Amino acid sequence: MEADGAAWPRRSPPQRDSKGRRVVRIAVEGCGHGELDAIFEAVTHAERVEGVTIDMVLCCGDFQAVRNEQDLETMQCPLKYRAMNSFFRYYSGERRAPRPVVFIGGNHEASNHMQEIPLGGWAAPGVYYLGGSGVVRFRGLRIGGLSGIYKSHDFWRPHTERPPYARGSMSSVYHQRALDAAMLLSLAPPGPAGGAAPAGRRLDVCASHDWPLCAVSRGRWRSLKPHFMSDIHRGDLGSPAASLLLRRLAPSFWFSAHLHCRYAAVLPHPLEARAPASSHGGGALAAEQEAEAARIRRQEAARGEPPSAGDGDGAACGPVTRFLALDKPIRGRSFLHVVEVPIPDDVGDDEAELQELCFDPEWCAVLRKAMAGAVRPPEVARDALDAPPFAVSADEVEGAEASLRGAFGGGTWAPAPKGAAGSEEAASSSSSSSSGPVPIPPRCPQPVPPFFCPPGYDPSPAGGHSCDGVQVPGLGLRTFRTPHGYPGPRMPQPPLRGSPLTDALAGALGIGTAALNTVPFAGAVTLEEYEAIRAGRGGVTHHGGAAAAPVTARSAMVPTSVVKRAADSAGVAAASFEADENEMDLDASPPSKRATLEPKGGGRAPLSASLPPPSVTRTSLASMLPAPRAAAESTGAASAAPAEDPNEMEID
Helix, strand or coil: EECCCCCCCCCCCCCCCCCEEEEEEEEEECCCCCHHHHHHHHHHHHHHHCCCCCEEECCCCCCCCCCCHHHHHCCCHHHHHCCCCCHHHHHHHCCCCCCCCEEEECCCCHHHHHCCCCCCCEECCCCCECCCCCEEEEEEEEEEEECCEEHHHHHHCCCCCCCCCCCHHHHCEEEECCHHHHHCCCCECCCCCCCCCCCECCCCCCEEEECHHHHHHHHCCHHCCCHHHHHHHCCCCEEECCCCHHCCCCCEEEEEECCCEEEEEEEEEECCCCHHHHCCCCCCHHHHHHHHHHHHHHHCCCCCCCCCCCCCCCCCCEEEEEECCCCCCCCCCCCEEEEEEEECCCCHHHHEEECEEEECCCHHHHHHHHHCCCCCCCCCCCCEEEEEEEEHHHHHHHHHHHHHHHHHHCCCCCCCCCEEEECHHHHCCCCCCCCCCCCCCEEECCCCCCCCCCCCCCCCCCCCCCCCCCCCCCCCCEEEECCCCCCCCCCCCCCCCCHHHHHHHHHHHHHHHHHHHHCCCCCCCCHHHHHHHHHHHHCCCCCCCCCCCCCCCCCCCCCCCHHHHHHHCCCCEEEECCCCCCHHHHHHHCCCCEEEEEEEECCCCCCCCCCEEEEEEECCCCCCCCHHHHHHHHCCEEECCCCCCCCCCCCC
């Protein structure tokens, strides 16, 4: 099954700012945490309050593109915080994204889903994943991203993790790798035209989940949380790989998330020179960390000096990168920011009007040079970050663009046969010409069945009840979870499955699936096959009916107490409860402490069902709905206790 994600016009005139410049208005979201409904409500609110139209949404990681219960098993976070949330409704087509959405990966993702589309692709209709690293075009802007967080012990390793994940690989799968950083470093830096097309064109927007290391000392770092201070003084708060990218590519805007706070900085270029990489045993990354630590020490010595006073960076009148980190979608937090990005003057009106995501030819040429012909995930030498290892020529860029146009010029993920009926019409309607950008075909497949939420159940994580559910007075909703907040009995992790999108793009660029650490797509999983997996492992059918198969704990990685409660609630006798090598300490988490509302008649109601959506900020926007106390009184419930932050502590 496939769906077309276009809920917006293919073409529209570009917007203009107060100075008359053509601009793209982007709603930047910090950590997504699967709350697409809340994010889109915030986008609609920002449009209404500011009186503008937002062109696209950019999410900086922890997107949690969870399609069904098996995807949930591959998301690294405490068991009590695993929840379906609302992404599955957009994947199934029940709801549509009102604007194009581009996102990168963080450290709380459905990792098996992300591994199916390592080169990037549609995670849901209208929702595009950039891959481990990637660049796309939108209305003439170049938008890049680097997924994951930095961990030195995994950075130089190739990606070899595959589902089902063991204890360590469920964490290491989302760690940044040298190959992803090296490919981005191989893009042509800003400068005069004449090199590889689009030579001289800087990235307009770049996103990373982990902060670039060099951004910390350029902002008011003393205002950050106290437990960050030791990392700041060591030069460890952030990713040195992202810092190298910011230093070389000098994008106009850089957005991040991960630390759950709002933080702004301005970085003039060229940045302050650091010691040569050869003087450090760790190469360019160690040099970047030492430069940041030294800068912090100087600022500590000159206590009265403003943190952003230049301190060796480029002149204030030169090019700058504006950095902004944002929070997660919780009421009262600064999690959404609307930014106006000017469209470069060399972008024609035809491309500026195209409201479709398009391939970036230079990036695709870099992908081809880095991976074509490889029979395993490529490894990168330790000195590869000192100089671009995969820099491409203008001829290589033109060759990649010709391959993209031949494969996707018909507007589909399959090449249109020459001379076939309708192929000319398809090519002419695809908004792609011999000189224009190549749009990414909008068709999104459904390789696995979406989660089915029974009517009257709430798939959000704020409850804490059994699968039988608890009626909420005045709301008519019931929770669909175990006492640990998990939606129903556990399931086994899925095997590695491919994607037709990855097969099509890799085939066009001559890249084998083995180089991407994935497998060729073997066909979609049918609902009947998924029902058999669920009935055999979880004891409850996909649509909530009881099954004859017993509830077991072995491959489901579930603690015995949770399985027994799930078995009791489903009316199924528990058979055996064996220990699992992957059970880890996440399963030892205490019952959820998230805020709940206590109805007067007894029972517990989910907080998410009665609280208003979180506030939105565009520089400083006010809260858009009443306070939680008023919402509690409207449902006849007691006031809520302070909510525990489910992702305040990163799990590695």
